Amino acid sequence: MSNNNSELESNSDRIKFGLIGTGARCGGLSRTLVKDPEQRGDVIALCDINQTALKKAEGMVKSYLKHGTKNYTDYRELLDNPDVDAVIISPPDFLHHKMAIDAFNAGKHVFLEKPVGINLDQMIDIVNAAKNSGKTLEVGYVLRYAPFFVEMKKMIDDEEIGEPLFCQALEEYYGAYHFYRGWWKKKANTGGIMIQKICHDMDLHYWMFGKPKKICAFESLMNFKPGGWDNKGAVTCHECENRCPYFTPETGGRTNSDECVFNDPHDITDNCQIIIQFETGLNLSMGMNFFNSRGQSDRHWRVVGSKGEITGRLSTGMIRYDPRFDSTMGFEKTKVYLCNKPGTGGHAGGDAVQILEFLQAIKEGRESKAGIESAYWSSIMIMGAQMSADKDKIVRIQDLTDKYPYPG
Amino acid sequence: MTQFNGKLVLDEDGLLCVKMHISPMNPELYDIPLQELLEDLINKDIFMEVFATQKRWEGEGGSEE
Numbered sequence: 032m033s034n035n036n037s038e039l040e041s042n043s044d045r046i047k048f049g050l051i052g053t054g055a056r057c058g059g060l061s062r063t064l065v066k067d068p069e070q071r072g073d074v075i076a077l078c079d080i081n082q083t084a085l086k087k088a089e090g091m092v093k094s095y096l097k098h099g100t101k102n103y104t105d106y107r108e109l110l111d112n113p114d115v116d117a118v119i120i121s122p123p124d125f126l127h128h129k130m131a132i133d134a135f136n137a138g139k140h141v142f143l144e145k146p147v148g149i150n151l152d153q154m155i156d157i158v159n160a161a162k163n164s165g166k167t168l169e170v171g172y173v174l175r176y177a178p179f180f181v182e183m184k185k186m187i188d189d190e191e192i193g194e195p196l197f198c199q200a201l202e203e204y205y206g207a208y209h210f211y212r213g214w215w216k217k218k219a220n221t222g223g224i225m226i227q228k229i230c231h232d233m234d235l236h237y238w239m240f241g242k243p244k245k246i247c248a249f250e251s252l253m254n255f256k257p258g259g260w261d262n263k264g265a266v267t268c269h270e271c272e273n274r275c276p277y278f279t280p281e282t283g284g285r286t287n288s289d290e291c292v293f294n295d296p297h298d299i300t301d302n303c304q305i306i307i308q309f310e311t312g313l314n315l316s317m318g319m320n321f322f323n324s325r326g327q328s329d330r331h332w333r334v335v336g337s338k339g340e341i342t343g344r345l346s347t348g349m350i351r352y353d354p355r356f357d358s359t360m361g362f363e364k365t366k367v368y369l370c371n372k373p374g375t376g377g378h379a380g381g382d383a384v385q386i387l388e389f390l391q392a393i394k395e396g397r398e399s400k401a402g403i404e405s406a407y408w409s410s411i412m413i414m415g416a417q418m419s420a421d422k423d424k425i426v427r428i429q430d431l432t433d434k435y436p437y438p439g
Numbered sequence: 440m441t442q443f444n445g446k447l448v449l450d451e452d453g454l455l456c457v458k459m460h461i462s463p464m465n466p467e468l469y470d471i472p473l474q475e476l477l478e479d480l481i482n483k484d485i486f487m488e489v490f491a492t493q494k495r496w497e498g499e500g501g502s503e504e
Contacts, residue, residue, distance in 0.1 A: 370496070
């Protein structure tokens with residue numbers, strides 16, 4: 032059903048967007064879109080079954096772009112709108128595949144929030160659909176645009192640390208407790224925590240170190256289970272007599288649920304370790320846990336090269352460079368770089384940049400930075416990790432690329 | 440733990456200050472005396488590590504290389 036709200040006037044020179052899903056993630060992306068100083072985009076259509084979220088998005092469009100939107104509850108009707116050039120797809124993960132395929136088939140450019148899909152068949156389907164459509168795909172790998180990682184990549188490419196030889200990456204995410212509520216708590220809806228979260232990191236690893244060769248992974252449930260907190264038998268926060276730091280009001284917050292994260296049945300894990308060997312020989316370990324201390328909630332990276340190493344935490348926007356050899360022998364001294372200009376926005380600055388790259392890629396008729404290549408390799412890598420964890424074996428990447436070749 | 444960054448400057452009275460943002464929402468820079476930044480640590484054993492930082496963007500803000 033479409034609903035024409037007020038008079039609809041829009042700038043015909045701009046790329047016209049439809050937003051499929053108008054929740055929190057879409058809000059961040061679309062705010063950048065509507066505030067673009069070059070005014071390359073316009074939002075003319077919204078789709079969501081959550082009318083509260085949709086009305087909020089409608090208000091934002093009206094406030095910044097000074098016009099109304101066509102509103103839908105069925106995304107297929109939005110895709111049928113010939114005036115829509117591009118869509119931002121940000122519904123729950125298990126809906127990404129169908130919506131993205133339909134969007135490409137409808138001839139739209141697609142900004143698809145991560146993960147690409149919840150299994151490898153879905154992911155490769157989307158990659159192939161993007162290739163065959165000739166339209167622009169951008170996956171929501173926003174960290175590619177965070178100044179911290181942009182500068183790290185530049186330092187590696189400029190050989191400031193020499194040849195990269197070794198990497199350790201760690202994600203600690205204090206806010207992950209919401210994964211144990213609502214639709215997130217079932218692996219059938221998300222693919223699991225590695226697909227949900229480490230898809231970002233797999234994309235970064237490929238971007239920085241090239242093609243992988245082998246991968247192995249382990250995951251387990253250590254804390255978000257009965258006994259992780261003494262909830263005295265409560266199944267929801269509002270009835271709990273021993274509130275934990277993950278307490279959520281009955282209104283539910285992000286997940287519209289106050290299910291006890293320690294007690295309610297779920298089938299996902301809360302920590303993992305992944306090891307990747309790249310074709311260059313570089314070995315990388317990537318760890319993630321959700322029961323970390325709040326003060327350490329961050330992405331922590333270390334890349335060691337033949338001339339020195341760089342370390343840092345994403346949230347600080349600082350990268351420390353230490354030379355390999357002692358400065359008393361005439362080598363360089365330690366340097367500390369600031370990567371984040373004051374006023375850096377969400378996702379360590381990535382939010383303010385990514386959607387603009389998508390706009391520019393559409394205008395220039397080229398692949399976007401987190402486009403087909405990024406979607407393909409991050410999918411191969413994260414699913415290789417998931418398969419390794421599921422089957423208790425080392426996965427050869429070539430076995431996956433032989434079965435799912437890169438779209439020609 | 441106390442953590443801050445900005446430009447180390449001398450104010451009109453010759454006091455060491457850090458020219459810094461006092462809140463992410465406030466774009467203004469203020470000269471905050473080191474005494475004020477560290478006063479909660481007086482009479483405590485501390486570990487301090489200070490680096491001259493180099494900004495990796497063009498334009499305003501941060502220290503010059």
